[in-house]
Amino acid sequence: MFREFSNRQGEESQSGDVITLVPDIQDGAQKKILNAMSMDVDESDRLELKSRMHNRLLDALNLTVLDKIEEDSLRSEIGKLLTSFLREEGRAMRSETLKTLVEELMHEVLGLGPLEPLLADPTVSDILVNGHNQVYVERGGMLEKVETRFRDERHLLRIIDKIVSRVGRRIDESQPWVDARLEDGSRVNALIRPCSVDGPALSIRKFAKIPLTMDLLIGRGALNQSAASLLKGLVDAKMNILISGGTGSGKTTMLNALSSYISSRERIVTIEDAAELQLQQEHVVRMETRPANPNGAGAVHQRDLVRNALRMRPDRIVVGEVRGSEAFDMLQAMNTGHDGSMTTVHANSARDALSRIEQMVQMGGLDLPHSAIRATIASAIHFVVQLTRMSDGSRRVISISEITGMEGGVVTMQDIFIYKRRGKDENGRVLGEFTPTGIRPKASEALAAAGIDMSMIQFTRGPK
Template identity: 40%
Template structure:
């Protein structure tokens, strides 16, 4: 049966068929007549029926309304979640001088499981066993990577491995995580209204989550002062949780955590001391060409000068996994032994 995309996504207009394509993660518009589509490789330019800048603006306003948000000259920026879960960001002129800019990030209908990630090449060799053991042994894990590298995809897969008898509390800026798990409670922050009131931020939601009898606490993305609450949660007996962080490598994670901690009034030493205890492992994801791949597993430790540093446990190097200095202790915690320099097909 042919699907009527206009009926399925009435708010999407001519972008509906693009969002419906299998594998599409992002649809971007910044000029009349064209959209850029990300299907996992390089962005591809597509022709769309948006004949002029007025049509692009009207579509942006229409989508914002579908997400329950206002977009006009008085409020020219919007970040909203659309009815099917798609995340919308839009900017109107004059902030986007020539034409309204629309960014759509689609949400998977189902979370990819570990077998899916292995089949796609995101998880290779012994890494699947390592990740499963992290979940089973209740390690607290920080997932790092750049925008679009696959952090959310990996995290949803890991949460799908959690025992069905456990209760998962997910706190997000925008609802993107949908793990295949029977007991998930999702909390999504609320932005201030046009009068500047009514905001409920991530810090508040993390605190509230602790009153909801969680077995696992998950922060979809750590990007601000909420890092204080996350470190507190993971330092007070709530093990087995997850958070994601924008960072170019595990080595950059300590500096990012310190910078975010400063927004919450924490000094560097406090952040470093708490982070070294809070996170048992750092799992790093990269986008390499058309592929997304887990490339490093590390631990956080205190260096000789008392600063926080990331120490490699596993490194993907020229088609094989190589163990680093932290593997011995991490492997013992996970109950796993692998060969140094194990070559992976």
């Protein structure tokens, strides 16, 4: 084994006894020896030791063959090398500590170092690194600080570089931010000096291995069954839907859940900056934008892809999030026979969502009068689903509103469903309920005509 992946083959004979001393983790006798050594590594010493051991390991291991080695063999090899290094330095370590160090070094060599345990933890949904010695995670909707640390700024930069170079991008002073994706689909943004003032910042939105379906969302109190039936009806009847919400309010999750209602007979084209949607249908064409190359050329924007999508005979177009001039093309698509299209927008209320779209269209430089833009919006978008991340970390649909037309140059809309907050319980959890406003949507007839079972949806107040 040693011969296979060590660079230090010349030293191998010298280290013959080292191999016998190795605390091979399975070897009980060796474990006993190490347990007997009471001297252990002080926690404050650990990072420094790990760093030194890591550097020595990198020198000793033949990195070119690392990919081909079984994980268990590598683990045992790292254990061996580590014991020999420790012996050379005259240090001893408890086998438990050594085992932890071996795992950490495995993560350093094969993965993303200190981030690995957080990436493997299914309860963590976001990982936020603010410089090398401050890491927060989001669990159950709430942010909490964790003990994870990087050795120093260089260590964090090395991990960032590993993430970025794996997807063929780069980050440096001239391009100090980058969007990337981990192998498992998690979304990553990295920002380094000079734009990140206190050292590299890394934000990871972990890919939901088990996507939240509408039933799971109902189970988590994001909406109730009746609201979900209304949403299903809207998708079945090919209404154009805008999902609106603040950052991390669950827009992408809701878009994904809603898309699952699209019939598998339809051809769906999705357009995203970083493919996060996980549509289960078979007939899906997924598109992703591309940043410019280091020479500033080759960028592909959402607008280009929306335009291209129109030439691909889509039944429905799903855009991950509209942020710029593609808003106009999206509205055009919605208005020209691609009914049942959906997108999300970053806004704090349904009304605000419409103004954001209006601003985006203006940004496109088309020089259209306000009234023309608003009329396009009013006829293109049929419903707005507003989401909020509440103070207790929960995400909820707080309104489902119908766009009803234009009056005096203003887009008119009415709420069909709202979430009424009643207060908080003793644990700070938000209390409230979903209630129909009592207004029957103008689109009811269209829904009924599309064969939607309206009896499943409660429009009147009070118990059904």
